[in-house]
């Protein structure tokens with residue numbers, strides 16, 4: 342296209358600006374008025390753009406903004422031109438147990454390579470069923486029991502590091518220590534591979550890099566070459582781990598990968614090729630990405646970190662937890678899965694209350710009623726209203742965990758609520774998701790968290806550091822109006838999964854029990 346004179350160019354620019362303005366008025370006007378979701382309450386901007394949510398996601402506080410919007414507009418809100426978020430148990434059932442809703446297509450942004458799906462990001466139900474069966478076998482309680490001695494070895498290293506810090510009287514940043522522990526465990530459980538994150542720094546990029554961003558959107562990867570480079574670094578590490586594991590042979594180690602090696606690709610009927618194995622590995626071994634995302638965005642580590650934060654700030658909780666562990670077991674080596682550990686109901690209540698208050702995944706788990714829904718003649722009702730096909734629907738985990746109807750005094754850390762008779766708290770507790778796409782690694786998560794917390798409480802006393810500068814890290818800030826004003830709430834940053842910092846804690850070895858750790 343060429344213009345003869347500047348005047349013609351100006352005329353064209355005016356025409357283009359007018360056309361653009363007209364388009365905005367028509368499209369945005371439609372979204373705000375006649376659009377089927379136009380009647381739902383929410384900030385007015387969400388009616389015309391998804392940038393509202395994207396902005397707060399980039400600030401890592403979309404979970405807090407979603408909570409605040411629910412407080413202002415009610416149990417059902419619009420959070421994008423095409424998105425509805427709910428805040429009720431009924432909505433959980435209607436959305437996540439429905440056979441008509443699917444994970445939304447943005448889950449595909451977690452693919453390591455195009456056309457390679459894993460159990461977490463595959464959308465078609467039939468394919469998911471096969472993948473889920475495969476991973477569930479590997480994550481069964483029976484298989485995990487066999488893994489427990491190795492898990493305990495890694496926890497032993499964790500305890501040794503705490504002992505070292507206690508002798509030097511150094512406050513420990515629990516986020517860092519717990520991420521290292523979690524990553525080591527999953528590297529070992531996934532591929533029989535020792536990442537040695539607790540004792541060496543060679544693979545630190547796994548924790549400290551920027552890969553988490555890659556899960557936010559593939560689009561970002563086009564913009565930020567550095568993120569792409571880190572993602573490839575991660576991919577090559579996984580590839581190295583997979584290759585090494587393949588060379589060792591299927592039965593060489595009792596790990597998750599053993600169950601994937603022989604599995605057939607449901608799409609081709611043949612064994613997985615290396616690329617697909619690496620993709621599956623992202624999940625089966627890394628227990629759904631999170632473990633190996635360098636943002637440290639690791640669900641189990643978040644739980645363990647926060648489970649240290651809350652007792653350190655609640656003396657009566659700390660005393661009850663310590664008393665339960667120290668009276669149930671007679672030695673540190675006795676602490677392992679079984680009836681004794683299961684009898685520690687307060688320990689379990691601390692973990693559940695921790696995941697309620699600071700959910701490791703605080704975001705909205707989006708589902709979609711596909712446009713080509715085969716039952717489109719029947720309406721999909723979510724807690725009352727009819728949802729048009731193509732709409733994204735979901736419940737925000739942080740919000741429902743702070744819904745007063747299910748959790749009175751939602752910002753109080755009260756493990757006792759889990760022990761009360763007739764308590765309905767479990768109903769709306771969705772830290773592990775809900776329905777057929779709920780967490781496949783729940784048993785491992787509880788095992789890892791309870792053993793770590795119980796063993797640490799056995800060997801050490803722990804407390805907040807004297808320095809207020811260090812002590813403030815991890816909690817909220819009094820007076821903060823952006824949702825982070827609760828001083829005694831462990832603050833999570835809501836990326837694809839949760840990231841955090843602190844708490845710093847000071848450990849003191851109990852009597853001469855430390856001798857077990859040398």
Ligand code: HEM
Pocket residue numbers: 460461462473476480624625627628629640641644696701702706707771772773774775777778779780781782783785786
């Ligand atoms: C405290 C720790 C954990 C929490 C809070 C957690 C939470 C969740 C949640 C909320 C989902 C659903 C995600 C969605 O719908 O978008 C999920 C899925 C999943 N989780 Fe976990 N998880 C934890 C630990 C683990 C571990 C240790 C593993 C494996 C070793 C694991 C494996 C998986 C898998 C494979 C899925 C996908 C399931 C599917 O789509 O069928 N998780 N998890």
